[in-house]
Amino acid sequence: MKLQSINPATGALIAEYDAHSPEQIEEILQKVDRAFRLWRRTSFTDRARSMRNVARLLRERKESLATLMSREMGKLLREGRAEVEKCAWVCEYFADRAEDFLRNELVETEARKSYVTFQPLGVILAVMPWNFPLWQVFRFAAPALMAGNAAVLKHASNVSGCALAIEDLFRSAGFPPDVFRTLLVPSSGVEAIIRHPVIRAVTLTGSTPAGKAVAAAAGSVIKKTVLELGGSDPYLILEDADLDAAVHTCVASRLINSGQSCIAAKRFIVVEAVREAFEEKFVGEMAAKKVGDPTDPTTDVGPLARLDLRDELHRQVTESIEKGAHCLLGGKIPEGPGAFYPPTVLTQVAPGQPAYEEELFGPVAAIIPVADERAAIEVANRSRFGLGAAVFTRDLARGERIAARELEAGCCFVNDFVRSDPRLPFGGVKESGYGRELSHYGIKEFVNIKTVYIK
Structure with a gap:
């Protein structure tokens, strides 16, 4: 063989x-x-x-x-x-x-x-x-x-x-x-x-x-x-978050390794009071990313690792849209060779949609609107996964409380993206x-x- x-x-x-x-x-x-x-x-x-x-x-x-x-x-x-x-x-x-x-x-x-x-x-x-x-x-x-x-x-x-x-x-x-x-x-x-x-x-x-x-x-x-x-890491964007900093961090986390990371940001759980502002900034930064040759130093997003992985990701996107998600960016397979997929942003993601229930292993972001902090925590924990999570807030004591005591994940970060470090234990629940x-x-x-x- x-x-x-x-x-x-x-x-x-x-x-x-x-x-x-x-x-x-x-x-x-x-x-x-x-x-x-x-x-x-x-x-x-x-x-x-x-x-x-x-x-x-x-x-x-x-x-x-x-x-x-x-x-x-x-x-x-x-x-x-x-x-x-x-x-x-x-x-x-x-x-x-x-x-x-x-x-x-x-x-x-x-x-x-x-x-x-x-x-x-x-x-x-x-x-x-x-x-x-x-x-x-x-x-x-x-x-x-x-x-x-x-x-x-x-x-x-x-x-x-x-x-x-x-x-x-x-x-x-x-x-x-x-x-x-x-x-x-x-x-x-x-x-x-x-x-x-x-x-x-x-x-x-x-x-x-x-x-x-x-x-x-x-x-x-x-x-x-x-x-x-696997992981479907939730990133909680609270009403007091520094949106510019949060968006920059969230985009970086979603697109690391062209979105193919178990601890990449997958679900963006955004309090309704800042959802529209977050979406506008987030889509703008995602749209600015260049897809192309991974050996080109100006490329931001390379191909997925295999064609079948790209096709499965596209199925998750299209099925989520069919079930009520709104596509704000991307969502279409580009022409030409290679397993490329564009940075994609879905909003109004809800239960029953693949973008809500499954891990999206590629450059696709799922925005889930919620009413407040308590609802954000409930949605974050309403998942079979529990690898990483992050919370964005200007109130560091509030962020630490949520990270330490509320979120059901093995690695919880405040105002930063989840990553492994030899000095810290890494794993999930x-x-x-x-x-x-x-x-x-x-x-x-x-x-x-x-x-x-x-x-």
């Missing part, structure tokens, strides 16, 4: 990759397991040295990696460069802090000595998506490898070039050759890998249906999972998943939190 990488801006075939056979998968898994047995006994100093080498190589290869992402999934070159820098940051962050995060914790009991120690679990399977083909991998791999685990990566089939480039980065940085390996397999092959006795745990970033399938397979063999799934990545919480997801008691 061949895995294909197709340039979404042109439709041209970039490369084909032979999928690994069952025999090759078995051989790789056994090698990674053997590598883990040695890697787990290395010092934090040695692990950190290799991890810092990865950060250095990422920066040295920044242009080629950004170009590869642009070719395989349509990422803007400048966004690709920023993604590479963020990957280098997370490598350095955990290289510097893993030892402190995982230091033994003494606990006073009746024992002569009792403490908690954090030991690696083993080989972790990472099932990763195409939208941030480097960052999604590194935010898992940096803490997992620094904790002493080994990893196998099953990346999205359309970014196999990125998957192999990541494997080469770890090998070139001085990691043992089999501590991090890529498996070239279609999605249909994931369940068998999860069930393999070498695999001790699984992390997945992807859609909610994919998360349910992985959780079911892992649960059947009692293996831990961390799931970072409800059908957006469970578990946390990043920070000291993330590195402890894939360790054995072991009690030691000496009488």
Whole structure:
């Protein structure tokens, strides 16, 4: 079987990759397991040295990696460069802090000595998506490898070039050759890998249906999972918001990665008192964005990653309009090659419409008018998703109260757009998943939190 990488801006075939056979998968898994047995006994100093080498190589290869992402999934070159820098940051962050995060914790009991120690679990399977083909991998791999685990990566089939480039980065940085390996397999092959006795745990970033399938397979063999799934992030625009600042932030969040981000702003819940003013400013800024070649530095919105994704997004838009939404901007597939879709703004979005009920994975904004703060909170939480959320208000105490106590999401921001940061835990609630990545919480997801008691 061949895995294909197709340039979404042109439709041209970039490369084909032979999928690994069952025999090759078995051989790789056994090698990674053997590598883990040695890697787990290395010092934090040695692990950190290799991890810092990865950060250095990422920066040295920044242009080629950004170009590869642009070719395989349509990422803007400048966004690709920023993604590479963020990957280098997370490598350095955990290289510097893993030892402190995982230091033994003494606990006073009746024992002569009792403490908690954090030991690696083993080989972790990472099932990763195409939208941030480097960052999604590194935010898992940096803490997992620094904790002493080994990893196998099953990346999205359309970014196999990125998957192999990541494997080469770890090998070139001085990691043992089999501590991090890529498996070239279609999605249909994931369940068998999860069930393999070498695999001790699984992390997945992807859609909610994919998360349910992985959780079911892992649960059947009692293996831990961390799931970072879809999101339909609500951004609450209250009557006292600074509209110019809010609009600029909301547009930036909606269009990051051409709208293909789980934590991009999706639902704009606007108090009626400022709705018309917000819509006018928002449409004006969205309309000014340039759609085109992702390698052109003047482009603001590149293609979606695949034609089928573009077509599904358009179905959601047209069906929402048929059910009562008003289209203020865009909403039409442009002529010509490539999986392009224009910045689109829908208003009067209401229950029963795809724009209200589903995740819109592209440059489409759904404006939902509400009467007041209480109604805005109720609408925000009336969702099966709970990944990120934001609230815009000049009253910072009000914003903090809503973010901390009212919004049902894993990451809540005030007067800014939601984003991940190595220093802060990242993850969701409800059908957006469970578990946390990043920070000291993330590195402890894939360790054995072991009690030691000496009488």
